[in-house]
Amino acid sequence: MKIFYYTFGCKVNQYETENIRERFEQEGDTAAADIASADVCVINSCTVTEQADSKCMQMLRRIRKVSPRAVTVLAGCFPQAFSDKAEKLTECDIIVGTDDKGRIPEFTDRFMKTGERIISIRKHEKGEKFDTMTNKCSGEKTRSYIKIQDGCDCYCSYCIIPYARGHVRSKPMEDVVREASENIAAGHKELILTGINLCFYGRDLSERPTLTDVVEKVCSLDGEFRVRLGSIEPEMMLADDIKRLSVLDKLCPHFHLSLQSGCDSTLKNMNRRYDSSGYASLCATIRNYFPDCALTTDIMVGFPGEDEKAFEESLSFVEEIAFAEAHIFPYSRRAGTKADSFTDQVPQHIKHERAKRMAEVCAESKSGFLAGCVGKVFDVLFERETEADWHSGHAPNYVTVKVKRNSPSDSLRRQIRKVRIISSDKEVCYGEFV
Template sequence: MEKNISFSRSQAEYIENIAAIMRIRARGEKPLAMVHTYGCQQNVADGEKIKGLLSEMGFSFTEDVEEADLVLYNTCAIREHAEDRVFGNVGALKNVKRRHPSLLIALCGCMMEQEHVAERIRKSYPFVNLVFGTHVIHRFPELLHQALVDGKRVFSRGNEEEDAVIVEGLPVYRDGSTKAWVTVMYGCDNFCSYCVVPYVRGRERSREPEAILEEFKSLVDAGYKDITLLGQNVNSYGKGLKRPITFAGLLRMLDQVPGEYRIRFMTSHPKDASKELLDTMAEGKHICHHLHLPFQSGNDRVLKVMNRRYTREKYLELIRYAREKMPDISLTSDVIVGFPGETEEEFCDTLSLVEEVGFTSLFTFIFSPRKGTVAEKMDDPVTPEEKSARFKRLCDLQESIAAKRCSSMVGTLQRVLVEEKNSKTGLLTGRTEGNIVVDFEGSDQLIGSFATVEITTARNWILGGVLRED
């Protein structure tokens, strides 16, 4: 049974001690940390907590590895390519450490929850000081203190008890002032046959709605305008809580908070996405008409071996219902090409589903075998060349669909949240409710607020527009 606990006071002592030690090591200057996060939004949210802890320890942040006192990579295990990149970047730190022997190197995130990765770091990267997994972020000060004071290499992953814990009250250092992430649940119970997440992030556990509401209100009060609720499978939110609540119920509760802001959420699983959720989106005041609903494959046999537990028809039924309730809905999705044994006909089912739905954008991936998953051991007669060719066909199709969808928006008025000024073009850049990028001319003062923009041009998935009075 999961339990929610508060960030421990014992960590406060470590924080103070580290701050004192680092002040001396940095000769009275503020110590600098370079933190780089790989992977999904959940990892980004974790990275903001790690930066929050570092900030409490007196660190400022830098992008320059040469001036850093501490380098931390918050890693992602979802694909082989992402792991290779991490190993490459960690390897490159060897020379930096040679030049700056006092540099502290820490690695955390999903990769570090895997024993074989920790073992490889232990053996082949002796210059890494600290390795810790996703379940022990709340003990980061203690672990860093150990590495600093004992001078030994520290390796820590969660134990069974820690894997079931939710720690509230961790400090957060948010990178932006317009967009913010709020984790509503952790872990995943689905065990899709290709996915490593249930092994590295543990079982599903939900935060208490009151804790989420409090964090959410503080973000709205602080002026955040685009708040994304995060979970590996948000539609399972609430299961296991003493007072049961559905994800739709949570959305309705947050939607009542007064203010000018948008709510997004990710990721939804089609097997758990309900009509109640779609009705709530349609009726909400602040909930974006944007649904990220990964379908992964358009073929029922492939979906079965992926252990996705829905059919193509069930997926399409959800889409039809969503469109009926929200004709303006923007749909995005994830899809895997070249799952072991996928035939040409089965791949064509994926193409036809993409055509039928007409997604605004797609995150397309070639299957990547992950150690310890069921799919890792599946026979895979499809050649890499064939997989790449299919991948290209899918991307070409999606590009033409996205271009048509964007062109159809020319002439419409869109409510755009202005995020920043593009330093190259000098144009303001913002996003529509459907999460499509819009460039337009305007004053810097609009950054961080909503503007009404008439769409005048469409280039693939980027729109251009002209500012209009509300």
């Protein structure tokens, strides 16, 4: 059979879709280039916002229109969080929550034999075990994701994810190390450790390992590779952890610290577990131990109750921190969350105006960060060639670096080369080989 895959949302979803693809391939199935040529269409959903749900619905309708005979599978966070809505979707033949994605090939085989619709959505429970899925990974890829953690127990007032992903659970360290070793053997040059709430890694395991422990273990493996961390919750990073991480040569000095707001009253209403002074102190500590690091973040504007004064506080704080890059988005109401019932919602036009202002500040700090890289030498991992002119890759701090190609056939893909940065613009740095 030919299988079409479409993934919405985060890096964890991308990892899980890759696992589904590998399981189909073990049965002799191959990937379809498009919907029209597919026998089966697998949609791995995201439900962070209602807009994410809408995009998923549009994709399901498109599949039914383009390939009405294809078996359609809806999986992931949307059916897990809103099972009643998902079960009413007539476009879906198989509906799977966040725990049974690995059984999709089995469910597909059963459906094709019986024609009976399959719904497998199990409610998350405290103490449930980590899904043991691993990825053997294509030897063609340069970077690979390793999912080491799932679930979240924070219950931020705007977030549906704890309901979609369940409680915190972690992949045993020996399984992480085994998967990392397989990725290195396959030729991957960068391993990205990812999870739903990465810093909670190990809290559910009997040995109580920490994220720092598992990073040290992976970095101790032999081979030419580097390790990058996914998004980190600020309150979970302690000074001792940062000190331990700073001596790991293979760890990329790139920290994505989710901020959401630089205003303390807004953070409190969000049910975030830190304040702006603690966040600023963390950034200073990281920069002290990792001088050339990049600090990136997520910033929400227009949260209920955010008046102009609160927004200005957040804007000033973001300007002070000077992030290397930021993902900025207006608050979106989400059914099933506490914030959805808050009465002081911010009008849509104000949210978009604030997002624009915040983006301008962040664009300036990004440009300044890139300019600060000029003259420095980085080990750049080259991933692809852009058009005929440039090799393109990433420095350890995740700055995109381009170097001129000698010829259109010249490729440095999956190679790590020393590059001196000679110039920059608003988006990338340009360099020359050392």
